[in-house]
Amino acid sequence: MNNRTFTMIKPDATEKGYTGGILKMINDAGFRIAAMKMVHLSEKKAGEFYAVHKERPFYGELVEFMSRGPITAAILEKDNAVEDFRKLIGATNPKDAAEGTIRKLYAASIGENAVHGSDSDENAAIEGDFFFSKLEQF
Ligand code: ATP
Ligand code: MG
Numbered sequence: 001m002n003n004r005t006f007t008m009i010k011p012d013a014t015e016k017g018y019t020g021g022i023l024k025m026i027n028d029a030g031f032r033i034a035a036m037k038m039v040h041l042s043e044k045k046a047g048e049f050y051a052v053h054k055e056r057p058f059y060g061e062l063v064e065f066m067s068r069g070p071i072t073a074a075i076l077e078k079d080n081a082v083e084d085f086r087k088l089i090g091a092t093n094p095k096d097a098a099e100g101t102i103r104k105l106y107a108a109s110i111g112e113n114a115v116h117g118s119d120s121d122e123n124a125a126i127e128g129d130f131f132f133s134k135l136e137q138f
Contacts, residue, residue, distance in 0.1 A: 004034065005081040005118045006127035007089075011069035012112035014038075019072055022115060025102055026076065029088050035075040035132045043067045049130060061111060073131040075124075082124055085117045 009022050026033075041049070046066040053059050078084060090101025094113060097104040107113040118124035128137065 002121050003079055003081050004075055004077050004121075004128065005085045005124045006116075006131075007074050007076055007085065007118075008116040009072040009074075010112070010114055010116060011065060011067075011071055012108055013106055013114040014070050014072065016106075018106045018114065022102055022106060023072075025088065025105075026074075029078075029084070031076040031078045031081070031085065033074055034077045035128065035137045036072065037074075037131070037136075038070050038072050039131065040070045041067045049127070058111065065111060075128045075132060075137055082118055082121055086119070089115050089117045 007026070009019050013019065013022060043063055047054075047059075047063045050059065050062055050066065053062060056062075076085060088102060090097030090103040090107075092103075092113060093110040094103045094107035095110075097107065102115050103113050106115075118127055
């Protein structure tokens, strides 16, 4: 399946009231919402989600950040979803993010960067299934 990706609106963006603005950008870019919910991740769950980064120096900071408040998790559908969504969110560091991207507009720093986007079709499916049962994916 190459037409779905997974996203989270991260705690920094939730706290600042950016959820609606970010969802509008996602909608205007032509993504269909196939699943969506707000969740407050425990440290354990945030650590599991980002387990691929376990050895990175910022892992502890990342887990603490991602569990400090609610996120909005969603599965998004569009042709070429993974690549097109990465383009829409922009570079990991908002300083490097292109004009008009979600991170350019809404991200504060490389750590608190407003949104997550899957980096491959395989991870999009794994990440979507982490949050949503098959009954919750439409
Ligand atoms: P994401 O996976 O959240 O979409 P990304 O794919 O652009 O982001 P990754 O390299 O996968 O970037 O890093 C995952 C997350 O870890 C980043 O989005 C950011 O929140 C955090 N992170 C990455 N690099 C750093 C860093 N140098 N310092 C602090 N936090 C970082
Ligand atoms: Mg990533």
